[in-house]
Amino acid sequence: MIAIQNLNFSYNKGRPLFKEMDLQLGQGHIYGLLGKNGAGKSTLLKNIAGLVYPDSGSIQVLGHNPRHREPSLLSEISFIPEEFYLPQVRSDKFVRANAPFYPNFDSGYFRELLGEFEIPLNQRVADMSYGQKKKYLISFGLATNTKLIIMDEPTNGLDIPSKVQFRKIMASAITDERCVLISTHQVRDLDNLIDAVIILDEHRVAVNASVSSITENLCFKKVKELSPEIIYAEPAIGGYNAIQHNSLGEDSKLDLELLFNAVSQKQETITNLLHTPHYV
CATH class of the missing domain: 3.40.50.300 (P-loop containing nucleotide triphosphate hydrolases)
Known part of the structure; x- marks a missing residue:
């Protein structure tokens, strides 16, 4: 297309x-x-x-x-x-x-x-x-x-x-x-x-991935405490809204705002984990 x-x-x-x-x-x-x-x-x-x-x-x-x-x-x-x-x-x-x-x-x-x-x-x-x-x-x-x-x-x-x-x-x-x-x-x-997300950052496409691919590779969850496996987190009532590598294959709902903020701070880490720089 x-x-x-x-x-x-x-x-x-x-x-x-x-x-x-x-x-x-x-x-x-x-x-x-x-x-x-x-x-x-x-x-x-x-x-x-x-x-x-x-x-x-x-x-x-x-x-x-x-x-x-x-x-x-x-x-x-x-x-x-x-x-x-x-x-x-x-x-x-x-x-x-x-x-x-x-x-x-x-x-x-x-x-x-x-x-x-x-x-x-x-x-x-x-x-x-x-x-x-x-x-x-x-x-x-x-x-x-x-x-x-x-x-x-x-x-x-x-x-x-x-x-x-x-x-x-x-x-x-x-x-x-x-x-x-x-x-x-x-x-x-x-x-x-x-059903797909494109994020522009630093003059290029930082993320171009399907929603399913993002949630397969990243887990979006609410946690009470920060831990080493957390890639990015933001304070929230009762703890933190966090993103971590979905190594256990957990089901989670994509948080677009959290992902966008994470890419701004941890672009290389997020991009490497997604393994989908060019989604078709």
């Missing part, structure tokens, strides 16, 4: 954002893209969508180089940005203007999603609240039925009930032919939704 090799990118030539980055993404998965502010999450998404171009290295998306902006590729990419502009038109006019770019657009599914999100059909899209606009764009993006869906901070501006709806809708939207890539700094919004 997506193959990135030796990617180098910078907005300022003296300050590279990515250095020799490699990344492989496969279809049939929902990836959660995590990273500190300034790590390049949005920039990576834009590189994949062909909105910015690398200094060197290669990017292949569905067999195409995205910098060429070929219609056959763009019609298979739905990009939902964090920052957006919506015109002063009603929904039906917006759809008539934009849906033709996507051959597989499903107007019935679009109306179904708007109903799920409680978005009025007869309102001008520019007059909606920020949260309504975000849900409108998510609905339109999913209704395009593209093979690649890219979302940059999709839950920003959503209230708690809307976030619950978002997770429910996204869980039902994944297919074996589709790849979904979601960038967020609100890691708990992706709980029980994603």
Whole structure:
């Protein structure tokens, strides 16, 4: 689906954002893209969508180089940005203007999603609240039925009930032919939704692994006291939230926030234990 090799990118030539980055993404998965502010999450998404171009290295998306902006590729990419502009038109006019770019657009599914999100059909899209606009764009993006869906901070501006709806809708939207890539700094919004994790750190991909692979190799647990086998721990009520090597094959639930913090402090140790630098 997506193959990135030796990617180098910078907005300022003296300050590279990515250095020799490699990344492989496969279809049939929902990836959660995590990273500190300034790590390049949005920039990576834009590189994949062909909105910015690398200094060197290669990017292949569905067999195409995205910098060429070929219609056959763009019609298979739905990009939902964090920052957006919506015109002063009603929904039906917006759809008539934009849906033709996507051959597989499903107007019935679009109306179904708007109903799920409680978005009025007869309102001008520019007059909606920020949260309504975000849900409108998510609905339109999913209704395009593209093979690649890219979302940059999709839950920003959503209230708690809307976030619950978002997770429910996204869980039902994944297919074996589709790849979904979601960038967020609100890691708990992706709980029980994603099946693979990408973490950017120090100009490269620090982690690219399936959730099952992570929990097979790492054990997330609450402990009362620290011990030598603990790789990373954070104070919690009654003890510590900890990560350790899953040498006993224990079942545990992935704690995305704890993993993210652990990678920031113990990247080499975590990466070596996962043994999966490139998950497909």
